[in-house]
Amino acid sequence: MEKQIRLREDVTSLTGPERAAVILFALGKDRGAKLMEQLDEDEIRMVSRSMAQLGSITSSVCEHLLRDFTDYFVNSASVVGTYDSTERMLSQFLPEERVMEIMGDIRGAAGRSMWEKLSTVNEQILASYLQSEHPQTAAVILSKIRSAHAARVVAALPSEFRADVMRRMIEMDYVQKDVLKDIEETLHSEFMVNYARMLGNDSHMRIADILNQVDRARLPEIMGEIEQEVPDSADAIKALMFTFDDLLKLDGRSIQVIVQAVEIDTLILALKGLKDEAREIVFQNMSERARAIVKGELELMGAIRASDVDEAQSRVLRLAKELEARGEIILNQQGKSSPRRMIA
Template sequence: MSDAKKAPQRSGTERAAILLLSLGEAEAADVMKHMGAKDVQRIGAAMTQLQNISRAEVQEVLQEFTTTVESQTSLGVGVDEYLRKVLIGALGEDKAAGVIDRILFGRSSKGLEALKWMDARAVSELIRQEHPQIIAIVLAYLDADQSADVLAQFPDWLRADVIMRIATLDGIQPSALHELDDVIEKQFAGKTGVLKTSVIGGVKTAANIMNFMDSSQEGALLEHINKVDEPLGTKIQDLMFVFDDLLEIDDRGMQEVLRAVPGERLLIALKGAEDGLKEKVFKNMSQRAAEMLKDDLESRGPVRLSEVEGAQKEILAMVRKMAEAGTVQFGGKGEEFV
């Protein structure tokens, strides 16, 4: 009992890593075969960072897993419906929707899913000669951070064209997506995966991709979009996750963020933050730490805007990962991007 009390609060990713480590190499490998690239990388990273796992904590994770399976498996429930409930419970409704579509509606895809295992430069070389609409579909399918890295390889004019096409995508016919999948599959072989069908693209997807882009590229891109289609640019900007949206994190979550963010990066990021966000940060630190940070902010000389924006982007990327792992939760519009 005492071990359980002292056990640290684990994120969903860390609990999954503990579960897989407890299964043994062969069994864990079999499970991970069914995961996407990002999930494998995230859980693999968590495995390397886990230390001093007590027997009581392993038993607690196993018991939680067993309880979850037993409570959600019952007679009369179809496999597809069971899978739906499990994934929604594990990932949340928004994130689970895409995964469910990929599993239930397209079980033979290889080409598109294999792109998730490639670096951004390789993906950009593979698709840069395609029509912008094809590029838009591919990037809408990939994870937002990878799509942002791919977009960074393109010239400004193509970047803007592709983002606008992503924002105005309204679903893709499964047959068309299968054709695209086949074309990509013919260019390389050896990777397996599943196909995502109808829920591709949209303003939210475009905004999420732009959240991961360099600040200078993001600004130029929004300016170009606003010139071509101002209402669309406004919709994208309204859904983008900005540094001051950290105000939407509850106090417990903010304390987790402050433990994870390097002090120097926090100091630089706060140089460009609203007073309300600064106060929230101070509130969730010890009195001594808050006083020291206030003194550092006052004594620190001018900092270039690009440096401030860079630090804020780093912290936002870190917070997104924490949100995906269930460590922090958002209210308001920021929740759309986690």
């Protein structure tokens, strides 16, 4: 026997989620869907459940609720903007990673979410921490951080643990808010506090990041001063820096992406400062036509200033960093056990 649909005639008997369900139905499929997109997952589940169990609503109840709904906005004459509402709005037309980046800039360092902060943690350190956690917890954490950074962390995990985590990420469904909150609190108390303390005691990484942005023409002079003042730290800083030599140690696909993105004149100048063996690594990742053009230009090119080569290589390095930020390549420095020569 078919279940009887109950008739709802008294507006006061409706709960908040039920009233929202009535309004969404009354707005129609297209408008209701757009409004529903602004809700978070918990709210969507709550309203959806009410929609399914709503029953039949009389026209007078619908009219009453819609009048209340419009009166609320007319009388309030204001809009409340929050970090959450801004983030939901941006999510309607921007990729998740771009939203995280913008919201991180707006909030500032102190206001960044735990997942934004984790996306800046050294991949080796984060991978080491995740190995001490349950694979399901590791799967949740990796699913929340930026995908480009998650890729680097996953690559640093042991194969057996990595396979288990990846399987759980594939099978993962909705994660409840209270579970995420517990994980965030644990990450803050057990990991981020110690990580911040470690960074505070080790300035080598910060100096390396600064020097990566320095004009390459000035780099030998600055490194010389560091070697003279703090020789023990100089080698550690060099090992942490990302140099043009490091680009040549990337996988073939990453080199191809960089070569395709860089301007041909810049690439030719950058290659002018390399030995034949190093150039060959780049040539192997170029199309036959592009390789012939670049080789021909290099043969015809006369003597050039070292500063022009430095500037060209700096532009390529900056482009590589931009490509990594967009998630198109991974500047993986795993396995750097000794300082590498910096091309100056």
